[in-house]
Structures are given as C-alpha cells and as structure tokens.
Amino acid sequence: MSGKSYDILIGGGGLLGSATAFFLREEGFKGSIAVVERDPTYTRASSTLSVSAIRQQFSTPENIELSRFGLEFFLGLPKRFGPEADLGFQKSGYMIMASQEGRTQLEANHKVQTGMGAKIVLLEPDEIKQRFPAINTDGIAAACYGLEGEGWLDGALLLGTLKRAARAAGVDYIHGEVENISRINNSIESVTLADGDIISCGMLIDAAGPHAGKLAAMADIHLEVEPRKRTVFVIDCRADVDIPLIADPSRVWMRPEGRMFIAGYSPPEEDDPSVEDLDVVHSQFEEFVWPALAHRIPAFEAIKAVHAWAGHYDYHCLDQNAVIGPHNEVANFWFATGFSGHGLQHSVGTGRGIAERIVHGDYKTIDLSKFTYDRIPENRPLFEHNII
Numbered sequence: 469m470s471g472k473s474y475d476i477l478i479g480g481g482g483l484l485g486s487a488t489a490f491f492l493r494e495e496g497f498k499g500s501i502a503v504v505e506r507d508p509t510y511t512r513a514s515s516t517l518s519v520s521a522i523r524q525q526f527s528t529p530e531n532i533e534l535s536r537f538g539l540e541f542f543l544g545l546p547k548r549f550g551p552e553a554d555l556g557f558q559k560s561g562y563m564i565m566a567s568q569e570g571r572t573q574l575e576a577n578h579k580v581q582t583g584m585g586a587k588i589v590l591l592e593p594d595e596i597k598q599r600f601p602a603i604n605t606d607g608i609a610a611a612c613y614g615l616e617g618e619g620w621l622d623g624a625l626l627l628g629t630l631k632r633a634a635r636a637a638g639v640d641y642i643h644g645e646v647e648n649i650s651r652i653n654n655s656i657e658s659v660t661l662a663d664g665d666i667i668s669c670g671m672l673i674d675a676a677g678p679h680a681g682k683l684a685a686m687a688d689i690h691l692e693v694e695p696r697k698r699t700v701f702v703i704d705c706r707a708d709v710d711i712p713l714i715a716d717p718s719r720v721w722m723r724p725e726g727r728m729f730i731a732g733y734s735p736p737e738e739d740d741p742s743v744e745d746l747d748v749v750h751s752q753f754e755e756f757v758w759p760a761l762a763h764r765i766p767a768f769e770a771i772k773a774v775h776a777w778a779g780h781y782d783y784h785c786l787d788q789n790a791v792i793g794p795h796n797e798v799a800n801f802w803f804a805t806g807f808s809g810h811g812l813q814h815s816v817g818t819g820r821g822i823a824e825r826i827v828h829g830d831y832k833t834i835d836l837s838k839f840t841y842d843r844i845p846e847n848r849p850l851f852e853h854n855i856i
C-alpha cells in the first residue's frame with residue numbers, strides 16, 4: 469500500500485486523460501494531479517490506433533465547436549512547443565455521401581453545420597463528378613463536402629506532446645491498472661491498483677476510453693461505453709486516383725494516405741458486438757470494403773490490401789455522443805469519454821471544458837452541458853447522426 473493521495477486522479481492516460489491533465493494546469497489548477505495508465509506504450513489504446521481525422525460535419529452543434537477548437541489548437545502546437553510538435557495536418561475535406569434514403573438527414577446536418585458557419589457545400593451528383601472525376605455517383609443522391617477545417621494528422625505525436633507538457637507542468641503519470649474503486653455513499657475515496665497500491669483522491673475522472681464503462685462499474689456507476697472493433701485496411705493502388713475522404717452510404721469509408729489509401733467498414737448496430745480482442749477482421753475486406761471501393765472508384769478495381777490493423781471505438785450505446793462532466797449523484801466522479809469514434813478531434817476541447825468547470829465552476833468557452841451524465845438516468849439521448 470503506497471498511501472499516495474491526489475486532489476485529482478485521472479483513470480486512463482490516452483488523449484482524453486492527457487488533454488484533461490494538460491488543461492487543468494493551463495486553467496490554473498494548483499492542486500495535485502495524477503494520471504493512472506496501465507499501458508504506457510499505448511499498444512491497445514484508441515488514441516494510437518485511430519486514423520486521426522478531423523471534420524466539421526456533425527449533427528450536434530457543440531461537436532462542431534469542439535472540432536473547431538481542436539483544429540486551432542493542433543495547428544498552433546509548433547508555435548508553442550517548437551517544430552517537433554508539428555502534427556503534419558493534411559488538409560482534405562470529408563465527402564459524406566447519401567443515398568436517396570439518407571438525403572433528408574444529410575440536408576438537416578448541412579443546415580446545422582452551415583448555421584454554425586462551417587464551410588460545407590451540398591453537392592448534387594454532377595457537381596461531385598466535376599470536383600472528383602474518379603468518383604462513380606451511381607446510387608448517390610447528394611453529398612456534403614468540407615471546403616475547410618477538415619483533414620487528418622499524427623495522433624500519436626499529439627498524445628506524446630500533451631503528455632510531455634502535462635508532465636512538465638507537474639502532473640504525475642503512474643503506471644498501473646485500476647482494479648477497484650472505493651466509494652462510500654456518494655463519494656469516491658480511493659482506487660486500488662492491480663499491484664495492491666491504494667491511491668486516495670479528491671476526484672476521479674473516467675478517461676478509460678473503450679473501457680470507461682468497466683471503470684465506472686467499479687464504482688457501481690452505470691455507463692454503457694464499451695469497445696467496438698474497427699478494422700482499418702491499407703490499400704495499394706497503382707493508378708493515380710484523386711479522392712477526398714469519402715464516407716459512402718454502404719458504411720465504407722476511404723481516404724488517401726501518402727501514396728496508399730486506407731479504408732474501413734462500420735457495421736450496423738446489430739452486427740457490432742462489444743469485443744475485447746483486436747484481431748483484424750479480414751473477411752470485412754472481401755465482403756464489404758472491396759466491393760464498395762470498386763463500385764465507388766472504378767480505378768480501385770485492381771487494388772491490393774497490403775496491411776491492416778484493428779482498434780476499439782469508445783462506443784456510447786445510448787446515443788453515440790460523449791459523456792462529459794460529473795455524475796448526477798457521485799459528485800466527485802467525472803466523465804471524459806464515450807466519443808464513439810470522434811474523440812481524437814474532441815480531446816482538447818473536452819479537456820479544456822472539464823478544466824474550466826473544475827477551476828472556474830462552469831464552462832467558459834464551449835458550453836458542454838448537453839453532454840451531461842444526467843441524460844443517462846433520465847433516458848434523454850442526444851443522438852449524433854453523423855457517425856462514421
């Protein structure tokens with residue numbers, strides 16, 4: 469038993485845990501902070517297995533604001549931390565396509581996005597073809613295409629940069645696995661690590677990503693955030709093909725990556741169980757990915773999958789939206805999780821929001837109160853309709 473004690477303990481040191489620790493110091497939190505991370509190599513973390521893209525195209529206005537702040541922060545890193553913190557942002561719009569069936573939702577999303585000032589155009593099939601002649605528009609009724617503020621970057625470098633900066637600001641990173649949480653009535657008292665160490669805390673923040681539901685359960689708190697596997701295929705194509713990041717109505721997405729392409733498939737809810745393993749689902753390539761790629765981009769007929777990896781989405785079963793802020797009864801148990809596939813781009817906005825609320829008593833820049841845990845016991849889902 470170590471007898472250590474911290475004002476704030478963060479469970480999970482991926483992007484959400486590290487961004488929260490970093491912004492607590494940025495906002496002037498003077499107390500002690502520790503991040504408990506079971507795997508400092510991040511071999512299985514979402515943050516390092518992500519495809520690290522950023523978009524303005526969401527249906528929840530606050531998600532658009534979070535992306536916007538994320539991009540501004542990411543682009544400003546070299547100025548702050550030097551050229552080694554350049555995340556290599558590749559500017560490229562998302563092309564989110566809809567069949568006739570999905571057109572109404574696409575138009576509704578577009579209205580929200582442009583209402584928030586996002587530069588997104590709604591394209592008819594002939595306009596898609598004009599911009600990207602490689603795309604076959606069969607079965608497409610319309611698409612939204614981002615003209616600015618979208619692209620992808622180096623997520624592992626982002627994590628390393630935030631973690632280094634948090635440490636330099638006096639945040640402790642503890643290598644250990646939280647195995648138990650001591651809750652007395654409506655207060656979290658301490659956590660017990662797998663090696664038997666007990667760490668007491670004034671507040672515990674759940675940033676355990678896909679395992680956030682499990683961490684909450686240790687405190688008898690209900691949270692349906694669970695790991696949902698996503699396989700990413702790396703594709704070699706000899707032809708020179710100019711495409712943006714495409715989200716196809718077939719649930720397949722694709723994008724350029726250096727001289728290669730990457731692509732993946734998001735199964736419908738009923739075929740998407742929670743799984744712990746990270747085995748690549750090779751069958752998805754033949755069954756879903758290749759047919760969709762060959763149909764949408766005829767030049768992809770002769771492609772080869774040369775590599776693949778799998779990661780877990782931190783999937784929030786209620787509404788595919790994040791849970792941010794304190795529990796409704798256990799006031800010193802907080803959440804920074806449940807992003808369902810868009811947590812990388814929202815990590816820093818969330819970290820800043822949580823820090824504002826802890827240090828200043830309320831959200832100051834982006835009002836994140838819609839993401840409250842309260843909506844779970846009250847069964848008030850806040851559906852995000854643009855999940856890829």
Ligand SMILES: Cc1cc2nc3c(=O)[nH]c(=O)nc-3n(C[C@H](O)[C@H](O)[C@H](O)COP(=O)(O)OP(=O)(O)OC[C@H]3O[C@@H](n4cnc5c(N)ncnc54)[C@H](O)[C@@H]3O)c2cc1C
Pocket residue numbers: 479480481482483484485504505506507510512513514515516517518519520521522644645646647675676677678679683698699700778779780781782804805807808809810811812813814
């Ligand atoms: C294939 C794929 C593609 C994605 N693409 C995008 C994208 O394009 N854009 C985007 O914004 N997002 C994307 N995401 C989602 C994004 O990566 C995640 O939302 C985000 O990284 C979640 O960060 P996190 O810190 O919550 O989780 P993680 O990075 O998983 O970190 C949680 C940490 O908690 C630790 N942990 C868990 N349980 C315990 C415990 N009991 N004790 C101690 N430590 C514990 C884990 O070891 C882990 O390191 C993608 C994810 C995947 C898998």
